Amino acid sequence: MTPRTGSCAIANIPPEILLTIMDHLPMPFRLSLALTCKGFYNTFRILTSNKPDEMETSSMLYILQRDIPNVYFCFRCHKLCPLNQDRNWEGQNDHGCGKSGLFGDWDLVHKHIPQKQIPLLWHPVLKEAHLNFMEAYLVMDRHFYGESHGLPLSTLERHSKFEKFIILNRTTINDRNDWNDDLRVALKVSKACKQTVFDVRPQGSKAKAFQAPWRFSFDSIPKIIDNELYIARTHTVEGPMVGWEHLARLLESIHLPICRHMKCITETYSYCHIIISRSHNNRSICQKDWNHDHHFQQSGSCQYCYTDYDISLQRDNDKKEWRLKICTYHYLGACRSPADLLWDYLVRDVCGPLNPLYWEMKHRHLDMDLGKARRRWHEGDEGDSS
Numbered sequence: 001m002t003p004r005t006g007s008c009a010i011a012n013i014p015p016e017i018l019l020t021i022m023d024h025l026p027m028p029f030r031l032s033l034a035l036t037c038k039g040f041y042n043t044f045r046i047l048t049s050n051k052p053d054e055m056e057t058s059s060m061l062y063i064l065q066r067d068i069p070n071v072y073f074c075f076r077c078h079k080l081c082p083l084n085q086d087r088n089w090e091g092q093n094d095h096g097c098g099k100s101g102l103f104g105d106w107d108l109v110h111k112h113i114p115q116k117q118i119p120l121l122w123h124p125v126l127k128e129a130h131l132n133f134m135e136a137y138l139v140m141d142r143h144f145y146g147e148s149h150g151l152p153l154s155t156l157e158r159h160s161k162f163e164k165f166i167i168l169n170r171t172t173i174n175d176r177n178d179w180n181d182d183l184r185v186a187l188k189v190s191k192a193c194k195q196t197v198f199d200v201r202p203q204g205s206k207a208k209a210f211q212a213p214w215r216f217s218f219d220s221i222p223k224i225i226d227n228e229l230y231i232a233r234t235h236t237v238e239g240p241m242v243g244w245e246h247l248a249r250l251l252e253s254i255h256l257p258i259c260r261h262m263k264c265i266t267e268t269y270s271y272c273h274i275i276i277s278r279s280h281n282n283r284s285i286c287q288k289d290w291n292h293d294h295h296f297q298q299s300g301s302c303q304y305c306y307t308d309y310d311i312s313l314q315r316d317n318d319k320k321e322w323r324l325k326i327c328t329y330h331y332l333g334a335c336r337s338p339a340d341l342l343w344d345y346l347v348r349d350v351c352g353p354l355n356p357l358y359w360e361m362k363h364r365h366l367d368m369d370l371g372k373a374r375r376r377w378h379e380g381d382e383g384d385s386s
Helices: 015-024 027-034 038-047 054-067 133-145 181-186 204-209 244-252 341-347 358-362 372-379
Strands: 071-074 079-082 158-166 214-225 228-240 263-268 272-277 283-288 295-301 307-316 321-333
Touching (some): 027 054, 054 071, 071 133, 307 372, 321 372
Antiparallel strands (some): 214 228, 228 321, 263 272, 307 321
16 A cells, blocks of 8 residues: 555644644544654644553554554553464464463353352363453454454364263262373372273273263354354263263263353252352252153353353263253453453452442342343354454
8 A cells, every 4th residue: 555645634734723633632542643743743742741651552552553454452561562363362472472461361260169169170171161352352353453453253263072981980080180191190190099081991801891982072153243252152071871970970070161150060969950050059950850851951141241051961862872061152242452341241250248349240130131142142143254
């Protein structure tokens, strides 16, 4: 693009009118206008005696990024940084910006909920469930500003699947080390701690303990609908038709998140207890007798963030296997700032009664459109493939 050499109309505006215009502009826009030519810069100096503070400078850089290809404003270092469109957010570190920041990432890990109520157990695909704000932000940058900015929507897709051979006839499945053979070796796990989870079917006498492998999968699909980001996630667990006590023991050993405030847990009773567990004592419990029924289904919404869920547990007598499927739908909004309300809803933990936010969170659901994330996901067809 060749710059125009003709005169600029705004440069011919009388100084007194230009001063009036600048006087009504927010500081970031004054800074942007002042950088266009020396005359405007001198006018800016007349109006502004104080040096712009850090927030005003950051706001100006945020505005400028729209007009500079292959550059993005980083909320971590508050600078314009070069963009490598061949890499995801994890690869955008050549400029030396640290990955640590003051705003929260969306990782679905419950940090401040009593462990006796919601056990913090290992989730086999925890890494895939993590989402950094900057990654969502860069995807929406491309949507708003074009292909010379940001990252494609496909960078938010997550897919993971694996199989495990698991011994379920013991009292418990061992801790997270048991799920990862390499981790057991690295941490020098004692041989006295009998292994119950294997990547391949053990040979010899141990082989009799296994009917078939358990299959785990995780998929995360993003959509942009009406300039806002939605993400649908699916957890699936499939395996041999063992007794309910054994199935519950397996599900107890993994982290099945719905959002940062809710997760699915089980209890090893003769009745199926599928518990959608929220903070403190607020629980939704469904009981089923698997001697008379072969399918459990439940839907609902989080009271603290725009997350909807559908859960089904099916006992397939034809295939002789269990199938647990957890579908969650998340409404993230435009992702323009880590301070955005929708992002804050997703990443903020439930607080106690002494926290100033307690009463707002307690009554938040009264102003929320519960079910919106699921409804818009299925109705919307504006899946941006850029």
